[in-house]
Amino acid sequence: MGTTERTGVGRPFTGARSAAMPVDVVGVGANSIDFVYRLPAYPRPDSAFAKLPITEHWISCGGQVTTALATCAAMGLSTSYIGTIGSDAHGRRMRDELQRRGIDLSHAITRDAGNPFAVILVDDREGERVVLWHRDPRL
Numbered sequence: 001m002g003t004t005e006r007t008g009v010g011r012p013f014t015g016a017r018s019a020a021m022p023v024d025v026v027g028v029g030a031n032s033i034d035f036v037y038r039l040p041a042y043p044r045p046d047s048a049f050a051k052l053p054i055t056e057h058w059i060s061c062g063g064q065v066t067t068a069l070a071t072c073a074a075m076g077l078s079t080s081y082i083g084t085i086g087s088d089a090h091g092r093r094m095r096d097e098l099q100r101r102g103i104d105l106s107h108a109i110t111r112d113a114g115n116p117f118a119v120i121l122v123d124d125r126e127g128e129r130v131v132l133w134h135r136d137p138r139l
Contacts, residue, residue, distance in 0.1 A: 023104065024077035029065035031083060031098075032133065033090040033117040036060065042123050042130070055124055061097040062118065073102045080104035084139045086115030113138035 038055040061070075069079040081103050085091045087110055094115055098105055113136040121130045 022078075023080045025069060025072045025079045026082060027065040027069040027079065028082045029063070030116055030135065030139075031061070031063035031066040031081075031085065031094050033094060033115055034060050034062035034120055035117065036120045036122065038122045038124055040124050042121065061094050063116070066094070066098060066103075069098070069103050070101045078102075078104070080107060082107045084109045084111050086110070086136065086139060087112050088114045090117055091115035111139050115139075 035057070036059075037057045039052050040055060041049050041052065043049050043052055065083065066081060069081055073079045079102070081098060085095055085105075085108050091110065091114070095105060095108070095110070098108075114134075116133065116135040116139065118131050118133040121132075123129070
């Protein structure tokens, strides 16, 4: 059982994009820091599955919009993110990762709030997942 930092492949950020430069893909929406836990089964109170070992766990930058933008950037398309990012450590991590992948953040807004996050429980037997999420209303 170990912690793995999962980051994808993307082209490095080369600098800020000029407002006059065209962009191939613009993504508008939310982002999320994902805490993913693989479990041998889903926990069930008052059963043999009330306490479970974690098979594997990792933290990754997620969210449907930002994941799609990261994929597009990895394919060589120019991308720009429009959305809010929290000012906490998770928000800084998200901003750093998006910039590392070459996603333009000139239209992203940083708010004095915690970045959205999700806890994702994955059942190793079935491959199904449960997502618990939190988004600060100030975002």
